[in-house]
Amino acid sequence: MNPNVPVGRMVDASPQLCTYSPGDTDANDCGVPATWHIAWDAQMENGLACDQHMAEAQQRFAYFDRHPISPDCGMPNAHWFFELKRCGYPDDPATQEAAEARRQHA
Numbered sequence: 128m129n130p131n132v133p134v135g136r137m138v139d140a141s142p143q144l145c146t147y148s149p150g151d152t153d154a155n156d157c158g159v160p161a162t163w164h165i166a167w168d169a170q171m172e173n174g175l176a177c178d179q180h181m182a183e184a185q186q187r188f189a190y191f192d193r194h195p196i197s198p199d200c201g202m203p204n205a206h207w208f209f210e211l212k213r214c215g216y217p218d219d220p221a222t223q224e225a226a227e228a229r230r231q232h233a
């Protein structure tokens with residue numbers, strides 16, 4: 128048994144739930160785990176959506192950008208990286224690795 132378990136970095140485990148809520152009431156909350164992070168406009172008004180509600184949003188609304196949900200999505204002061212298709216922090220090694228990987232594949 129190797130006692131040095133290679134655990135990853137600490138991630139926030141708070142639930143990232145679909146924010147679809149017709150009428151914006153608790154009773155109508157979708158509440159299933161989100162799979163997409165959507166930016167609605169250039170001011171970065173944003174929301175989280177499950178597959179079903181992402182599909183509905185695509186049919187009904189124009190949106191600015193989207194990417195698959197990641198642990199940093201919706202976290203305080205996280206940056207939206209358009210080219211990396213993820214949220215993160217500029218000084219986070221995971222963000223720098225993703226940027227580096229992208230450069231190598233460019």
Ligand SMILES: [Zn+2]
Binds near residue numbers: 145158177178179180
């Ligand atoms: Zn939903």
Ligand SMILES: [Zn+2]
Binds near residue numbers: 164194
């Ligand atoms: Zn995000």
